[in-house]
Amino acid sequence: MRRALRLAALGPATGPNPRVGCVLLDPHGRTLAEGHHRGAGTAHAEAAALADLASRGLSARGATAVVTLEPCTHTGRTGPCAQALLAAGVRRVVVADTDPNPAAAGGAALLAGAGVQVETGLLADEARALNERWATAVGRGRPWVTWKFAATLDGRSAAADGSSRWITSAPARADVHRLRAEHDAVLVGTGTALADDPALTVRGPGGEDVPGPQPLRVVAGLRDLPAGARLLDGRAELLHVRTRDPHEVLAALAAREVRTVLLEGGPALAAALARAGLVDEVVAYLAPALLGAGAAAVADLGVTGVAGALRLDLAPGEGAVTRVGEDVRVRARPRPRTEDPLHHHHAEEAPRVHRDR
Secondary structure, three states: OHHHHHHHOOOOOOOOOOOOEEEEOOOOEEEEEEEEOOOOOOOHHHHHHHHHHHHHHOOOOOOEEEEEOOOOOOOOOOOOOHHHHHHOOOOOOEEEEEEOOOOOOHHHHHOOOOOOOEEEEEOHHHHHHOHHHHHHHHOOOOOOOEEEEEOOOOEEOOOOOOOOOOOHHHHHHHHHHHHOEEEEEEEEEEHHHHHOOOOOOEEEOOOEOOOOOOOOOEEOOOOOOOOHHHHHHOOOOOOEEEEOHHHHHHHHHHHOOOOEEOOOOOOOHHHHHHHHHOOOOEEEEEEOOOOOOEEEEEOOOOOOHHHOOEEEEEOOOOEEEEEEOOOEEEEEEEOOOOOOOOHHOOOOOOOOOEEEO
8 A cells, every 4th residue: 555655646646636546466475566647548557457457468367456545436528437446346445544535435335235344544644634725625626725924024015115126135036936836726816916917837947947837827806907917828728716705716616626726815815715714825935024014815804812822833744844945835724614615605606717828
Protein backbone atom coordinates (compact mmCIF):
# COMPACT_ATOMS: atom_id res chain seq x y z
CA MET A 1 0.00 0.00 0.00
CA ARG A 2 2.87 2.40 0.67
CA ARG A 3 4.10 1.72 -2.85
CA ALA A 4 0.60 2.43 -4.19
CA LEU A 5 0.56 5.73 -2.28
CA ARG A 6 3.90 6.72 -3.81
CA LEU A 7 2.51 5.91 -7.24
CA ALA A 8 -0.63 7.94 -6.54
CA ALA A 9 1.51 10.95 -5.61
CA LEU A 10 2.92 10.93 -9.16
CA GLY A 11 -0.46 12.01 -10.49
CA PRO A 12 -1.40 15.69 -10.96
CA ALA A 13 -2.39 17.68 -7.88
CA THR A 14 -4.95 19.61 -9.95
CA GLY A 15 -7.93 18.53 -12.02
CA PRO A 16 -11.36 17.06 -11.31
CA ASN A 17 -10.13 13.59 -10.33
CA PRO A 18 -8.31 12.22 -7.27
CA ARG A 19 -4.77 10.87 -7.23
CA VAL A 20 -4.89 7.08 -7.09
CA GLY A 21 -2.29 4.31 -7.19
CA CYS A 22 -2.70 0.55 -7.69
CA VAL A 23 -0.39 -2.45 -7.26
CA LEU A 24 -1.37 -5.92 -8.50
CA LEU A 25 0.11 -8.87 -6.58
CA ASP A 26 0.23 -12.55 -7.46
CA PRO A 27 -0.99 -15.17 -4.91
CA HIS A 28 2.53 -15.22 -3.39
CA GLY A 29 2.60 -11.45 -2.81
CA ARG A 30 4.93 -10.64 -5.68
CA THR A 31 4.27 -7.54 -7.77
CA LEU A 32 2.66 -8.26 -11.12
CA ALA A 33 1.94 -4.72 -12.33
CA GLU A 34 1.50 -1.14 -11.17
CA GLY A 35 -0.50 1.84 -12.31
CA HIS A 36 -1.53 5.34 -11.31
CA HIS A 37 -4.02 7.91 -12.58
CA ARG A 38 -2.33 10.53 -14.78
CA GLY A 39 -5.19 13.01 -15.01
CA ALA A 40 -8.71 13.52 -16.33
CA GLY A 41 -9.46 11.47 -19.43
CA THR A 42 -6.66 8.96 -18.85
CA ALA A 43 -6.97 5.43 -17.49
CA HIS A 44 -7.69 5.07 -13.80
CA ALA A 45 -5.01 3.43 -11.66
CA GLU A 46 -6.61 -0.03 -11.69
CA ALA A 47 -7.19 0.05 -15.44
CA ALA A 48 -3.61 1.22 -16.01
CA ALA A 49 -2.22 -1.66 -13.96
CA LEU A 50 -4.45 -4.20 -15.74
CA ALA A 51 -3.45 -2.80 -19.13
CA ASP A 52 0.23 -3.08 -18.23
CA LEU A 53 -0.31 -6.68 -17.21
CA ALA A 54 -2.20 -7.52 -20.41
CA SER A 55 0.48 -5.87 -22.56
CA ARG A 56 2.93 -8.46 -21.24
CA GLY A 57 0.55 -11.33 -21.91
CA LEU A 58 -0.13 -11.95 -18.22
CA SER A 59 -3.42 -12.57 -16.41
CA ALA A 60 -4.80 -11.00 -13.22
CA ARG A 61 -6.89 -14.05 -12.39
CA GLY A 62 -6.47 -14.85 -8.69
CA ALA A 63 -4.47 -11.66 -8.08
CA THR A 64 -4.76 -9.12 -5.27
CA ALA A 65 -5.33 -5.47 -6.15
CA VAL A 66 -3.97 -2.97 -3.60
CA VAL A 67 -5.61 0.43 -4.28
CA THR A 68 -5.37 3.76 -2.48
CA LEU A 69 -9.02 4.68 -3.20
CA GLU A 70 -12.14 2.55 -3.48
CA PRO A 71 -12.55 1.32 -7.09
CA CYS A 72 -15.17 3.42 -8.83
CA THR A 73 -18.52 2.31 -10.21
CA HIS A 74 -18.92 5.35 -12.45
CA THR A 75 -18.86 5.36 -16.23
CA GLY A 76 -17.55 8.64 -17.59
CA ARG A 77 -14.63 9.23 -19.90
CA THR A 78 -13.38 5.86 -18.65
CA GLY A 79 -15.19 2.71 -17.54
CA PRO A 80 -15.88 1.60 -13.94
CA CYS A 81 -12.81 0.13 -12.24
CA ALA A 82 -14.78 -2.22 -9.98
CA GLN A 83 -16.21 -3.98 -13.03
CA ALA A 84 -12.77 -4.08 -14.67
CA LEU A 85 -11.29 -5.85 -11.64
CA LEU A 86 -14.18 -8.32 -11.62
CA ALA A 87 -13.80 -9.06 -15.32
CA ALA A 88 -10.06 -9.61 -14.85
CA GLY A 89 -10.69 -12.27 -12.20
CA VAL A 90 -9.08 -10.45 -9.27
CA ARG A 91 -9.61 -12.50 -6.11
CA ARG A 92 -8.87 -9.92 -3.40
CA VAL A 93 -8.96 -6.12 -3.19
CA VAL A 94 -7.31 -4.09 -0.42
CA VAL A 95 -8.48 -0.47 -0.25
CA ALA A 96 -7.01 2.40 1.75
CA ASP A 97 -9.86 4.93 1.69
CA THR A 98 -13.48 4.91 0.61
CA ASP A 99 -14.67 7.20 -2.19
CA PRO A 100 -16.57 10.30 -0.94
CA ASN A 101 -18.05 10.92 -4.38
CA PRO A 102 -21.59 9.47 -4.40
CA ALA A 103 -21.48 9.21 -8.21
CA ALA A 104 -18.50 6.85 -8.06
CA ALA A 105 -18.75 5.15 -4.65
CA GLY A 106 -19.98 1.63 -4.00
CA GLY A 107 -17.17 -0.30 -5.63
CA ALA A 108 -16.22 -2.14 -2.44
CA ALA A 109 -19.80 -3.35 -1.92
CA LEU A 110 -20.12 -4.36 -5.58
CA LEU A 111 -16.93 -6.41 -5.44
CA ALA A 112 -17.83 -8.04 -2.13
CA GLY A 113 -21.27 -8.90 -3.46
CA ALA A 114 -19.62 -10.69 -6.37
CA GLY A 115 -17.54 -12.83 -4.04
CA VAL A 116 -14.30 -10.86 -4.07
CA GLN A 117 -12.50 -10.60 -0.73
CA VAL A 118 -12.46 -6.89 0.15
CA GLU A 119 -10.56 -5.14 2.94
CA THR A 120 -10.72 -1.41 3.57
CA GLY A 121 -8.95 1.08 5.84
CA LEU A 122 -5.29 0.15 5.35
CA LEU A 123 -3.25 3.38 5.69
CA ALA A 124 -6.50 5.30 5.30
CA ASP A 125 -5.15 8.47 6.96
CA GLU A 126 -2.23 8.67 4.52
CA ALA A 127 -4.52 8.11 1.56
CA ARG A 128 -6.98 10.71 2.83
CA ALA A 129 -4.23 13.29 3.29
CA LEU A 130 -3.08 12.75 -0.29
CA ASN A 131 -6.50 13.75 -1.64
CA GLU A 132 -7.67 16.03 1.15
CA ARG A 133 -8.50 19.03 -1.01
CA TRP A 134 -10.25 16.91 -3.67
CA ALA A 135 -12.25 14.96 -1.10
CA THR A 136 -13.28 18.14 0.71
CA ALA A 137 -14.42 19.73 -2.53
CA VAL A 138 -16.44 16.67 -3.55
CA GLY A 139 -17.96 16.27 -0.10
CA ARG A 140 -19.00 19.92 0.22
CA GLY A 141 -20.05 20.46 -3.36
CA ARG A 142 -17.75 23.46 -3.74
CA PRO A 143 -14.06 24.00 -4.45
CA TRP A 144 -11.40 24.02 -1.76
CA VAL A 145 -10.44 27.68 -1.27
CA THR A 146 -6.90 28.75 -0.41
CA TRP A 147 -6.66 32.44 0.44
CA LYS A 148 -3.23 33.84 -0.30
CA PHE A 149 -2.11 37.31 0.67
CA ALA A 150 1.11 39.27 1.20
CA ALA A 151 1.41 41.84 3.96
CA THR A 152 3.78 43.72 6.20
CA LEU A 153 4.08 42.74 9.85
CA ASP A 154 1.43 45.33 10.69
CA GLY A 155 -1.00 43.75 8.25
CA ARG A 156 -0.79 46.22 5.36
CA SER A 157 -1.13 44.96 1.80
CA ALA A 158 -0.47 48.39 0.26
CA ALA A 159 0.97 51.72 1.32
CA ALA A 160 -1.04 54.89 1.87
CA ASP A 161 -0.35 55.98 -1.72
CA GLY A 162 -1.76 52.69 -3.01
CA SER A 163 1.58 51.15 -4.03
CA SER A 164 2.04 47.47 -3.26
CA ARG A 165 4.97 46.35 -5.47
CA TRP A 166 6.84 44.80 -3.97
CA ILE A 167 5.97 44.16 -0.33
CA THR A 168 7.57 40.72 -0.34
CA SER A 169 10.88 39.46 -1.72
CA ALA A 170 11.51 37.78 -5.07
CA PRO A 171 11.70 34.26 -3.51
CA ALA A 172 8.27 34.78 -1.93
CA ARG A 173 6.82 35.93 -5.25
CA ALA A 174 8.30 32.86 -6.94
CA ASP A 175 6.68 30.71 -4.26
CA VAL A 176 3.31 32.24 -5.13
CA HIS A 177 3.69 31.00 -8.69
CA ARG A 178 4.35 27.49 -7.34
CA LEU A 179 1.18 27.89 -5.27
CA ARG A 180 -0.81 28.94 -8.34
CA ALA A 181 0.34 25.83 -10.19
CA GLU A 182 -1.14 23.68 -7.42
CA HIS A 183 -4.66 25.04 -7.98
CA ASP A 184 -7.25 24.62 -10.72
CA ALA A 185 -8.26 28.29 -10.68
CA VAL A 186 -7.09 31.70 -9.48
CA LEU A 187 -9.77 34.10 -8.27
CA VAL A 188 -9.83 37.89 -7.99
CA GLY A 189 -12.56 40.50 -7.84
CA THR A 190 -13.16 43.18 -10.45
CA GLY A 191 -11.62 45.74 -8.07
CA THR A 192 -8.27 43.95 -8.12
CA ALA A 193 -8.54 43.23 -11.85
CA LEU A 194 -9.08 46.93 -12.62
CA ALA A 195 -6.57 48.34 -10.14
CA ASP A 196 -3.67 45.93 -10.69
CA ASP A 197 -4.26 44.57 -14.23
CA PRO A 198 -2.90 41.16 -13.17
CA ALA A 199 -2.04 38.31 -15.56
CA LEU A 200 -2.74 35.54 -13.01
CA THR A 201 -0.67 33.03 -14.96
CA VAL A 202 2.01 30.71 -13.59
CA ARG A 203 5.33 32.25 -14.62
CA GLY A 204 9.00 31.40 -14.32
CA PRO A 205 11.80 33.56 -12.88
CA GLY A 206 12.13 35.51 -16.13
CA GLY A 207 8.43 36.35 -16.28
CA GLU A 208 7.71 33.73 -18.95
CA ASP A 209 4.63 31.52 -18.73
CA VAL A 210 5.60 28.03 -17.65
CA PRO A 211 4.84 25.22 -20.12
CA GLY A 212 1.73 23.13 -19.64
CA PRO A 213 -1.85 23.93 -18.63
CA GLN A 214 -2.49 27.21 -16.84
CA PRO A 215 -5.07 27.57 -14.04
CA LEU A 216 -8.45 29.00 -14.94
CA ARG A 217 -8.44 32.77 -14.38
CA VAL A 218 -11.61 33.85 -12.59
CA VAL A 219 -12.96 37.36 -12.01
CA ALA A 220 -15.95 37.92 -9.73
CA GLY A 221 -17.99 41.10 -9.95
CA LEU A 222 -20.35 43.12 -12.10
CA ARG A 223 -18.00 45.58 -13.79
CA ASP A 224 -16.60 44.98 -17.27
CA LEU A 225 -12.90 44.57 -17.90
CA PRO A 226 -11.27 47.04 -20.30
CA ALA A 227 -10.44 45.70 -23.76
CA GLY A 228 -6.70 45.89 -23.10
CA ALA A 229 -6.76 44.01 -19.78
CA ARG A 230 -4.10 41.34 -19.44
CA LEU A 231 -6.77 38.92 -18.28
CA LEU A 232 -8.13 39.08 -21.84
CA ASP A 233 -4.81 38.29 -23.50
CA GLY A 234 -5.67 34.64 -24.27
CA ARG A 235 -2.70 33.22 -22.35
CA ALA A 236 -5.15 31.23 -20.20
CA GLU A 237 -8.87 30.75 -20.07
CA LEU A 238 -10.91 33.46 -18.35
CA LEU A 239 -14.20 33.03 -16.51
CA HIS A 240 -16.04 36.19 -15.50
CA VAL A 241 -18.75 35.39 -12.95
CA ARG A 242 -20.98 38.44 -12.79
CA THR A 243 -22.04 38.35 -9.17
CA ARG A 244 -20.84 39.67 -5.82
CA ASP A 245 -22.13 36.61 -4.02
CA PRO A 246 -19.23 34.32 -3.01
CA HIS A 247 -21.52 31.30 -2.83
CA GLU A 248 -22.59 31.84 -6.43
CA VAL A 249 -18.99 32.21 -7.55
CA LEU A 250 -18.02 28.88 -6.02
CA ALA A 251 -21.18 27.23 -7.36
CA ALA A 252 -20.25 28.34 -10.88
CA LEU A 253 -16.78 26.83 -10.42
CA ALA A 254 -18.14 23.60 -8.95
CA ALA A 255 -20.34 23.21 -12.03
CA ARG A 256 -17.12 23.17 -14.08
CA GLU A 257 -15.57 20.52 -11.78
CA VAL A 258 -13.04 23.01 -10.40
CA ARG A 259 -11.80 21.41 -7.17
CA THR A 260 -9.26 23.96 -5.90
CA VAL A 261 -9.23 27.76 -6.05
CA LEU A 262 -6.46 30.16 -5.07
CA LEU A 263 -8.05 33.38 -3.85
CA GLU A 264 -5.76 36.29 -4.71
CA GLY A 265 -8.40 38.98 -4.57
CA GLY A 266 -8.24 42.17 -2.55
CA PRO A 267 -9.39 42.74 1.04
CA ALA A 268 -13.10 43.04 0.18
CA LEU A 269 -13.40 39.72 -1.68
CA ALA A 270 -11.26 37.98 0.93
CA ALA A 271 -13.50 39.29 3.71
CA ALA A 272 -16.63 38.18 1.85
CA LEU A 273 -15.43 34.59 1.55
CA ALA A 274 -14.03 34.49 5.09
CA ARG A 275 -17.25 35.85 6.60
CA ALA A 276 -19.23 33.25 4.67
CA GLY A 277 -17.05 30.44 6.03
CA LEU A 278 -15.77 29.59 2.54
CA VAL A 279 -12.01 29.77 3.18
CA ASP A 280 -10.34 26.41 3.83
CA GLU A 281 -6.72 27.50 4.15
CA VAL A 282 -4.82 30.75 4.50
CA VAL A 283 -1.31 31.18 3.08
CA ALA A 284 0.17 34.47 4.29
CA TYR A 285 3.51 35.89 3.15
CA LEU A 286 4.68 38.31 5.84
CA ALA A 287 7.44 40.80 5.10
CA PRO A 288 9.61 42.19 7.92
CA ALA A 289 8.45 45.75 7.25
CA LEU A 290 6.07 48.30 8.75
CA LEU A 291 3.88 50.80 6.89
CA GLY A 292 1.64 52.13 9.65
CA ALA A 293 -1.03 53.16 7.14
CA GLY A 294 -2.54 51.93 3.91
CA ALA A 295 -4.87 49.12 2.86
CA ALA A 296 -5.28 46.22 5.26
CA ALA A 297 -4.90 42.66 4.01
CA VAL A 298 -8.57 41.97 4.75
CA ALA A 299 -11.64 44.18 5.08
CA ASP A 300 -14.28 44.16 7.80
CA LEU A 301 -15.01 40.65 9.06
CA GLY A 302 -17.86 41.77 11.28
CA VAL A 303 -15.76 41.22 14.39
CA THR A 304 -16.41 43.73 17.18
CA GLY A 305 -14.47 42.09 20.01
CA VAL A 306 -11.56 39.73 20.57
CA ALA A 307 -13.96 36.94 21.51
CA GLY A 308 -15.39 37.03 18.01
CA ALA A 309 -12.07 36.77 16.19
CA LEU A 310 -11.82 34.31 13.33
CA ARG A 311 -9.36 31.89 14.89
CA LEU A 312 -7.01 29.76 12.81
CA ASP A 313 -4.80 26.79 13.56
CA LEU A 314 -1.44 26.20 11.94
CA ALA A 315 -1.77 23.71 9.09
CA PRO A 316 -0.86 20.10 9.89
CA GLY A 317 2.47 18.63 8.89
CA GLU A 318 5.74 20.32 8.11
CA GLY A 319 5.95 23.76 6.54
CA ALA A 320 3.26 25.53 8.54
CA VAL A 321 5.76 28.32 9.25
CA THR A 322 8.61 28.64 6.74
CA ARG A 323 11.19 31.27 5.88
CA VAL A 324 11.02 32.17 2.17
CA GLY A 325 13.77 34.56 1.21
CA GLU A 326 13.53 37.56 3.53
CA ASP A 327 9.91 36.76 4.38
CA VAL A 328 7.93 34.24 6.39
CA ARG A 329 5.20 32.06 4.93
CA VAL A 330 2.45 30.96 7.33
CA ARG A 331 -0.09 28.28 6.44
CA ALA A 332 -3.13 28.13 8.70
CA ARG A 333 -6.71 26.91 8.62
CA PRO A 334 -9.87 28.43 10.07
CA ARG A 335 -11.25 26.35 12.87
CA PRO A 336 -14.14 24.18 11.61
CA ARG A 337 -17.69 25.44 11.75
CA THR A 338 -20.56 23.15 12.57
CA GLU A 339 -22.02 23.46 9.07
CA ASP A 340 -21.04 24.59 5.59
CA PRO A 341 -22.92 27.80 4.71
CA LEU A 342 -23.10 26.82 1.03
CA HIS A 343 -25.64 24.11 1.77
CA HIS A 344 -27.94 26.65 3.40
CA HIS A 345 -27.68 29.38 0.80
CA HIS A 346 -30.48 29.87 -1.67
CA ALA A 347 -29.60 32.30 -4.43
CA GLU A 348 -32.54 34.13 -5.99
CA GLU A 349 -30.80 34.33 -9.34
CA ALA A 350 -28.13 32.13 -10.90
CA PRO A 351 -24.86 33.94 -11.73
CA ARG A 352 -24.37 35.14 -15.27
CA VAL A 353 -21.19 33.57 -16.59
CA HIS A 354 -19.04 34.96 -19.39
CA ARG A 355 -16.37 32.66 -20.86
CA ASP A 356 -13.32 33.60 -22.89
CA ARG A 357 -11.00 30.91 -24.21
